Amino acid sequence: MSNLWSGRFDSAPNAEVFDFGKSLGVDKRLIDDDLTGSRAWAQALGKAGVLTPADTNAIVSGLDAVRAAVHADPTMLDRADDEDVHAFVERELVARIGEAGKRLHTGRSRNEQVSVDLRLYLRRRIPALQGGVVSVIEAMVAQADRSGQATMPSYTHLRRAQPVLVAHVWLSHVAALRRDWDRCETARREADLMPLGSGAIAGTSYPIDTEFLARTLGFSRVTLNSIDTSGDRDFVASFLYACAMCMTRLSRLAEDVILFTSEEFGFFELADEVATGSSLMPQKKNPDPMELVRGKAGRAIGVLAGWLATMKGLPLGYNKDLQEDKALAFGAEDDLAGCLMTCAAVVRTLTPRPAVMRQAASGLLLATEVADYLVGRGLPFRTAHEVSGKIVRELYESGRDFSSLDLQNWQRYHPLFEEGVFQAITPEAAVAARLTPQSTGPGAVDAAITETKRWVRGLPAPPA
Ligand code: ARG
Numbered sequence: 001m002s003n004l005w006s007g008r009f010d011s012a013p014n015a016e017v018f019d020f021g022k023s024l025g026v027d028k029r030l031i032d033d034d035l036t037g038s039r040a041w042a043q044a045l046g047k048a049g050v051l052t053p054a055d056t057n058a059i060v061s062g063l064d065a066v067r068a069a070v071h072a073d074p075t076m077l078d079r080a081d082d083e084d085v086h087a088f089v090e091r092e093l094v095a096r097i098g099e100a101g102k103r104l105h106t107g108r109s110r111n112e113q114v115s116v117d118l119r120l121y122l123r124r125r126i127p128a129l130q131g132g133v134v135s136v137i138e139a140m141v142a143q144a145d146r147s148g149q150a151t152m153p154s155y156t157h158l159r160r161a162q163p164v165l166v167a168h169v170w171l172s173h174v175a176a177l178r179r180d181w182d183r184c185e186t187a188r189r190e191a192d193l194m195p196l197g198s199g200a201i202a203g204t205s206y207p208i209d210t211e212f213l214a215r216t217l218g219f220s221r222v223t224l225n226s227i228d229t230s231g232d233r234d235f236v237a238s239f240l241y242a243c244a245m246c247m248t249r250l251s252r253l254a255e256d257v258i259l260f261t262s263e264e265f266g267f268f269e270l271a272d273e274v275a276t277g278s279s280l281m282p283q284k285k286n287p288d289p290m291e292l293v294r295g296k297a298g299r300a301i302g303v304l305a306g307w308l309a310t311m312k313g314l315p316l317g318y319n320k321d322l323q324e325d326k327a328l329a330f331g332a333e334d335d336l337a338g339c340l341m342t343c344a345a346v347v348r349t350l351t352p353r354p355a356v357m358r359q360a361a362s363g364l365l366l367a368t369e370v371a372d373y374l375v376g377r378g379l380p381f382r383t384a385h386e387v388s389g390k391i392v393r394e395l396y397e398s399g400r401d402f403s404s405l406d407l408q409n410w411q412r413y414h415p416l417f418e419e420g421v422f423q424a425i426t427p428e429a430a431v432a433a434r435l436t437p438q439s440t441g442p443g444a445v446d447a448a449i450t451e452t453k454r455w456v457r458g459l460p461a462p463p464a
Contacts (some may be wrong), residue, residue, distance in 0.1 A: 004087050004110075018083070021320070027085040027326045028077040033120035034113070035067045035084050037088040040216040041108055041196060048207045050107065053098040059094065062097035063089070085112050087367030107208065109200035109228040111318040118326065122191040122239055125333060126184050127460075133181045133246065133327070134288035134456060136253075137174050138337035139347040141456075144170040149442060151427035152267060152357035153365055162368055163361040163414050166352060166388045168440040171448050173256075174431065176249055177390075178455070183242040190235040193330060194219035198226035203316045227229075234347055236325045237307055243332040244297075245306040254290035257346060271349035289346060293339045300335060303328045361427040363401040367392050369430045377416040387414050 003013070039060055046056030066089060070076055082088040094101035144167035182420040183277050194214040199205055203226040210222045223229040260267040270287055278284035307328050367388045374384035391413050395401055402425050410417035423429060434441035 003083055004090070021083065022084050023084045023323050023326065023353050024077070024080060025328065026086060027117075028088070029330055030072055030085050030114075030117040030121055030326070031077060031089070032067070033117040033124075034089050035063050036106060036120060037113060037116040037196070037217065038089060039063045040213055043216065044196070044208050045103075045106055045206065047209055047212060053387050055103055058097045058100040059093065059104050062093045062101055064142055066092045071173075079351075084110070084114075084238070086113050100145060107199065107206040108196070109198075109202040109230070109318075111200050112195045112198045114323075115195040115198075115229060115232070116217070118329070119191045119193065119195065119219070119235065120159055122235065122329070123188055123218075124240075126191070126239070127186040129243075129246075129333065129336055129340065130181050130184045130459075131357055132183065132344070134175050134459065135344040136340055136347065136450065137177050137346045138456065140170040140174050141383075142172075143167075143347060144348065144445075147352060147354070149428065149431075150352065150354040150357060151361045151431055153361045155232055159363040160360070160363065163430040164363055164440040165442065165445050166354070166357060167445050167449065171341055171452070173249075173253055173296050174452055177246075179244040179414065180242070183245055187235065187239040187242040190238045193223045193235075194221065195223045195229045195232075198223065198229040199225055201230045208217075224413070226262070227316055231314060231316060231322065233311060233322055233325050235314055236329055237304070237311065239329055240300075240304040240307050240332050243336045244300045244362055246336055247293075247297040247300035247339060250343050251294040253343060253347075254287075254293040257290050257350070258287045258294075261350070265356075265360075267353060267360070269351040269353065270346070271351070274346045274349060285344075289342045293342055296335050296339055300412055303332050358427060362403065364396060366391050366402055366425050366427070369425050369433070373421060373424045373434065374414060376418055379416060389427060 003018075006012075042051065042056055042059040042063070045051040046053060051059070069092070075086065077085075082091060090101065090105065093104060130379040147166035147170070147263050150166045151163045152166050152169065153160040154162055154169070192216055194210065196213050197208050197210040214220070215223050215428075223232070239447075255268075258270070259265055261270045265451060268364040270285060273284075274289055275285045278286065306327065310324055370391060371381065371384040373379050374387060379387070391405075392401070395404070405423075407419065408419070410421055431440050432442060434444070437444050437447070
């Protein structure tokens with residue numbers, strides 16, 4: 001068996017062990033990036049006078065021919081028996097253009113090649129994930145718009161806390177998802193460094209114009225140190241972190257959707273198209289897709305922790321352990337893309353039940369409003385809190401809420417209660433009383449919706 005390094009060895013590799021080390025099944029996903037990086041490398045070699053113009057041209061057109069062949073028949077990669085995508089490309093190139101193809105790897109190592117490939121890959125793929133985040137945000141903004149002035153309870157400790165606008169709840173997820181978008185951007189920026197010129201570890205002995213390579217490949221900067229570059233996969237960790245964080249977010253969203261669409265809450269109805277039935281219980285309408293999102297978040301976190309564990313013991317420079325990065329990164333990417341698509345589809349098709357939500361927002365959770373009403377009439381807050389607490393205790397014991405009190409009842413608790421109390425102690429009044437820009441006050445929520453739409457419009461166009 002001949003491979004990229006057989007010259008040094010007396011015997012052929014143990015076939016099973018060689019197969020164990022193969023990565024083509026995973027890194028075939030880097031084919032376009034490997035061709036892109038190799039094309040630029042050939043041009044840099046030509047520019048440095050290492051390759052003749054004829055050889056440079058032959059390699060460049062040979063690589064373009066390999067690309068065309070792979071695009072025409074992607075199964076080529078499944079049938080190939082090469083160690084990795086780099087070996088695949090080199091073999092295909094030499095098969096097409098002969099001797100000149102064997103000059104492509106001059107001054108270059110697979111250690112930097114795999115780094116440039118993965119950096120190119122993440123740089124062009126992360127925007128698609130960011131687009132997925134934006135789709136979820138848009139579905140939420142549409143729900144926020146649709147909900148108008150509808151109210152629902154907010155929860156702390158999963159106990160009813162205070163009335164809020166339904167739109168405010170959607171915007172809370174939006175605010176968090178925007179941080180996820182930013183984390184993706186940070187990961188993309190970290191991938192945006194050009195590693196070629198690092199060689200296997202010590203750099204290359206040809207006068208390669210690394211700025212030319214960076215420009216040609218669309219990178220903003222060149223890496224700083226060849227030793228660091230050959231063993232650096234921090235950018236993979238950053239990507240996995242961005243994915244794990246976003247998956248954690250979607251898991252919490254999924255949990256909210258699962259709860260709020262349950263019989264117990266009944267705040268929203270799950271669309272049939274994104275629900276599943278039971279093979280046994282005819283009444284069931286299960287939120288399987290949301291449960292899967294919640295479940296996959298566990299794996300995303302495990303992948304991040306696993307990758308950090310792989311990196312932590314490595315000595316300087318490249319080590320084959322690093323080959324494990326791609327299966328993790330591609331898996332994290334696929335899972336996140338699927339979860340974002342699913343969440344957008346579920347949120348987009350939720351039907352709100354405003355009457356149920358308002359009812360749930362109308363009970364004893366208006367107790368803060370009762371206290372604030374008395375404060376507005378001059379009572380110190382601590383005293384008002386106590387008065388309101390006493391009313392709550394008595395109403396709770398008799399299974400009633402504030403709406404069961406007439407003016408006489410109110411005044412029995414405190415003489416400061418007057419006619420106006422009936423208008424003040426409603427979910428709508430509670431919401432309208434909130435004044436800060438982060439609050440559920442209708443003006444603030446309106447402004448937040450407008451600001452979110454402006455943010456979406458200002459984003460860079462999604463990649464083709
Ligand atoms: N398949 C390898 C990887 O993914 C490419 C680099 C191999 N370098 C080496 N010296 N074996 O890391």
